[in-house]
Amino acid sequence: MTDSTDVKPTTKARTKTPTSSGAQNILSAAEELFAQQGYSSISINAIAKQAGVSKANVFHHFDTKETLYIAVLQNASIEMGHLIAELDSGNGSASQQIGRYARQHLQNLFDKARVTQLILRELQQGDKDESVQLVHNTLNKNFTSIVNIIKKFQDQGEFRQDIEAAMIATVLIGCNLFYFQTSAVLDQFPELAFAKDPDNYCNQLTDILLRGIENKSTD
Amino acid sequence: MTDSTDVKPTTKARTKTPTSSGAQNILSAAEELFAQQGYSSISINAIAKQAGVSKANVFHHFDTKETLYIAVLQNASIEMGHLIAELDSGNGSASQQIGRYARQHLQNLFDKARVTQLILRELQQGDKDESVQLVHNTLNKNFTSIVNIIKKFQDQGEFRQDIEAAMIATVLIGCNLFYFQTSAVLDQFPELAFAKDPDNYCNQLTDILLRGIENKSTD
DNA sequence: GTCTATACAGGGATAGAC
DNA sequence: GTCTATCCCTGTATAGAC
Incomplete structure (x- = not known):
């Protein structure tokens, strides 16, 4: 889309900013x-x-339509960034912090479902440069936010160190996103207790995850 | 990737079946x-x-265009079904079986990347009835395939029983799909050892998962 | 800033020759 | 079965009145 219109609003610096x-x-x-x-x-x-x-x-x-789309994406990215920034606060034991993080993260995905969907869409098909960057930034924020928490507990010896912190973060974020993504389909499986119960899902997930990464030297 | 398997041109079934x-x-x-x-x-x-x-x-x-699309989806669903059907074979210890399953499952996603992408797309936006059904079926096959394995080991007392088998399956499939989905973006994070190494990812994942679900009564 | 009217390209789909 | 030519509609985008 390099060859766009040559009629530009030369009068004002604000090139159609969404202020109104x-x-x-x-x-x-x-x-x-x-x-x-x-x-x-x-x-x-x-x-x-x-x-x-x-x-x-x-x-x-x-x-153009694409301009509008990019504006929407930027909004979404900013909004998601704010949510992530609020996530890593809090204290307590390792399991409490990880559990709380997971729950809040999942809650955010559903609260901002539209934003989440937009990010997921771009994740799946980043062809435009801007969108790739936005998704990259969003994921990056998400990762570093949780990775730092995990590293802290790795340093304290509470979590295993033979697993990359980023790997653990990937599991957490990935599972939450997958749950969000499939929640509509999961509803159709009545036998799954966690299908309609995000808290249940989150509890089981953190249960598995924590037991999987805690530093038990029982061999 | 020329998958042009010769098909005999049947003269019948003129209802625009993709035989030719x-x-x-x-x-x-x-x-x-x-x-x-x-x-x-x-x-x-x-x-x-x-x-x-x-x-x-x-x-x-x-x-119509939609007819073509549905045909493509059906092909994809069938292909994916075949792959899943080949997955649950094998024997060995619990960790061996789960590890092998995870590796093969992830490998399949990448081998049939186009098919995987189609399923993921429909997963995200199942508006057409047919596609919802196809995604549902595919996920269902995938789930039951791995759930049965997990249940077996739960019955044998090797895996914890306080976690739903379907939950464990969700984590496994979800993480693999998330890894597939983000692999393009993950490439941009050079510090992640598993970003360009599916085997590494899979090993760490099953490591966490197995330790998280194995039935250690050490409290 | 908001509208109606319009230009123009490309979309899905069909007719009919070969 | 495959093509060219065509139909009609809708899409993006612009012009210009208010």
């Missing part, structure tokens, strides 16, 4: 629809209708 | 493109070009 409430409506509508259906399935028309404005108005606030 | 080689080319091209870009981003034109035929020819073999 109209733009915010559009942004919010776009976030919802993109998260549900993906980029290419969603037309500007659909977004305009959802936002309660005209199609042309969307293009007034955002130069 | 032309249809197979289209199906294969569609699989590749749909897996990479998703349903709505890919035009029939693109598929036709990739398959080396005309656009009209695609519609000769498949009534």
Whole structure:
């Protein structure tokens, strides 16, 4: 998309920043629809209708569809960043901290389901440069946040050191994301006690994980 | 990756079944493109070009774009089913069996990357009835396959029984899928030893998992 | 800032020759 | 079975009135 329009708003420095409430409506509508259906399935028309404005108005606030999409992604990334930043607080025993982290993390995924879906989408198909970067940053924040906690307990000798901290983080984050991703499908298996019960899932997960990584020198 | 297995051209079953080689080319091209870009981003034109035929020819073999997509999904589901069916064989100790299962499962995901991507896509957004069913079936096969193994060892007293077998299966499958999904992004973190090394990842995962679920009554 | 109207390209799908 | 040519619709994006 290098060859775009040569008509640029030369008058003002703010190149259509979403400050006005109209733009915010559009942004919010776009976030919802993109998260549900993906980029290419969603037309500007659909977004305009959802936002309660005209199609042309969307293009007034955002130069192109892709610009709008990137704006949505950036919003999502920032929002996710804030959530992650709030995660690593707290104290208590190793198992308490890890357990709390896992629960809160999973809770956040569901609370911000749309944002999570957007990130997952990009994770699956990062073709645009910006999106790759955003996903990378988000995952990075997530990783370092939990990795630091784990390393602390590794240094204290409470967790095994023959497993990479990043590996443990991957298991935790990966399982939570997988649970989020499959929750709709898991609902169809009535025999699974944890299918409709995130807390149950999280408890069992941390139970396995903690026992798997605690430093028991019983051989 | 030319998987062009010769198929005999049956003269019957004219209901546009993908028996002819032309249809197979289209199906294969569609699989590749749909897996990479998703349903709505890919035009029939693109598929036709990739398959080396005309656009009209695609519609000769498949009534609609959606028909073609469903056919691709069904192929994928069948292929995945075959892979899963081959997984649960083998014997040895509990850790050997679980470890082998995990390794083979992850290997399959990468070997059939396109198929895996298609399933993941549908997992994320099952709106069409058929696709929901296919994903459901595939996951179901996967689950029961590994759940049975785990239950066996639970009955033998080697694994804890206070954790659902399905939960353990979820962790295993979920982690593998997450690793597959993020492998492109993980590559960008050079400090992760397992990022470019699926075997390493798998070994650490099963290490954690096995220690987390084995029935140690050392309290 | 918001609209109606419009330009233009590309999408899915069909008709009919070969 | 395969093609070219075509239809109609919807998509993105622009122009210009208010």
